[in-house]
Amino acid sequence: MNVLLIGSGGRENALAWKLSTSEKIDELYIAAGNPGTAQFGTNLDFAEDNRTALLEFALKEKIELTIVGPEAPLAAGIVDLFQAHGLQVFGPNQEAAQLESSKAFAKNLMQKYNIPTAEYASFTEVEPAIAYIKKMGAPIVVKASGLAAGKGVIVAQTETEAITAVETIMLTDRFGQAGNEIIIEEFLTGEEATILAFCDGKTIIPMLASQDHKAAFDGDQGPNTGGMGAYAPAPVVDQNIFNHFKQEVMVPTLQALQAENIDFKGVIYFGLMIKDEQIKVLEYNVRFGDPEAQVILPLLESDLVEIMEAVLSQKLAEIDIKWSKNKALCVVMSSGGYPAEYEKGKQITGIKAAAEDLLVFQAGTAIKDNELVTAGGRVLAVTALGATFDEVIKRAYQGVEKINFAGAQMRTDIGQKALTKQ
Known part of the structure; x- marks a missing residue:
């Protein structure tokens, strides 16, 4: 085909x-x-x-x-x-895509159908939002309701930071129409994880759990990015947590969509916060995550086209999806300065050497004068597969060392949380 x-x-x-x-x-x-x-x-x-x-x-x-x-x-x-x-x-169609394109829609759906999530309020005007911040105190989370390329979430440690976030999102052009409405929600602590799931409107089947690293710098410090690395399967999602997820989050989400007469066919991304055996939904997305796809897809042993055809024909329940027993980990190499301003056009070398025993997925790259150059914030995702997290961490960073471009920056601690749970 x-x-x-x-x-x-x-x-x-x-x-x-x-x-x-x-x-x-x-x-x-x-x-x-x-x-x-x-x-x-x-x-x-x-x-x-x-x-x-x-x-x-x-x-x-x-x-x-x-x-x-x-x-x-x-x-x-x-x-x-x-x-x-x-x-x-x-x-998913446009109606179903609201799960991601409107955080207000998603939060309202979770509240209506008792899907665990952070306490929140939504606002379309600045003054009521500021009054809410002063009432709730900090730390607190401010989110643009619309699409913001993974950068519309600001974790404010003080009321002043939160108020500045509100004004930045709603009164400047930084987030465009995505900032016309905002969500302000309680600050959750714990460990984040992602579970993607195939959904055909009748059946929903989870993939392996993964863990993204959204903060720009080591130790989960710095501004949020589109994601600086990931690994799978995430040990924080043990069998007990996985069962809770299916019973309290995944199945109720499908039932909520069905109750609202929303026909969802595609991938649902569940962004989760896990603490003390409890799960809360941070966000939904309606497609493969990035960089989660770069560690989930290499572990998928089944034919992806067959799965997608089963989703479209609503025969997902008839498919047996097989997964590798290996671990996968990717390190994102980004342009210097990302996620703020950065330069483009830097020559990239060493991919061929790194790709001899690794997967190097290109993101922000281009060809200029027959040379591979940087063309975006997140430039490459270097992915290693292996039997243990120790192995994939070592091999991924060995691959990173073989690749060079001016100003390259990356986190050096991708996968360390996995080592503490082995």
């Missing part, structure tokens, strides 16, 4: 790599892709938000399956558009 993958980041490089192993695919196209995805398919020269061009291409090339990687096209309704023209698309 002919398959179209939409997106251009590290997640899409991981998806393209995994899709290329399926015998069901004849031609794989990626819009717009990156130099990494070009190793596994044909990159297209139009952007992931050019819905007209994407639709015309899918119809012309008789695309039998379209896979939407990032959240923005889902929120914009690309699934609805493709379905209206009789095309098969893996990903």
Whole structure:
């Protein structure tokens, strides 16, 4: 079959790599892709938000399956558009994508259906939000309700920081329309984990638990990023926690969507906070996480295309999804200064040497004058597989040492939490 993958980041490089192993695919196209995805398919020269061009291409090339990687096209309704023209698309429609595109919608759904989450309030005006902060005190969390590329969450340690966050989100153009509404919620402590799940509207099947590292610097310090590394399976999600998750979060979420007559087909991302055997939902996303995809997909032994077809035909319950017993860990190499201002166009060397026994997924890269150069904040995800976390940590960082570009920065503590729970 002919398959179209939409997106251009590290997640899409991981998806393209995994899709290329399926015998069901004849031609794989990626819009717009990156130099990494070009190793596994044909990159297209139009952007992931050019819905007209994407639709015309899918119809012309008789695309039998379209896979939407990032959240923005889902929120914009690309699934609805493709379905209206009789095309098969893996990903939720615009209504279902509100789980991610509107934090207010997600929090209201959790509250209505008793899905455990942090106490919160939503606001569309600055003054009531500031009054709420003064009433609740700090630390407290301020979130842009809309899509903000993983950077719309500010953990404020003081009331002054929280008020500044409110004003930054709502009164500047930093987050655009995503900041028209904000969520202010209680500060939760514990250990974070992510569980992705395939969902066909009737059945929901969890993947392996993973752990992202959102803070820019070692020790979970610094501003939030799109993610500086991840590992799987996350030991913090033991069998007891996993059972609690299924009973208290995963199944109730599907039941809530069904009760609201929302037909969800795709991947649901559950961002969790775990403390004292208790689970609370931090956020939902409606697609593979990034960088979680870079450690989950390498551990998936089943054919991803077969799973996606089962989701679209609502036959997920008939699929036996198999996972490797290995561990996986990725370290994200980012441009100097990320997630604030950073320079682009720095030559990248050493990927070929690192990729001899590792997976190097490209994210913010481009080709300039026949050289691979940096073109984004998160540049590469270096992923290692192995039998133990000690092994994958060592091998991933050995791979990182082989790769060079000016100003490269990365966390040096990815995976350390896993070692404490072995």
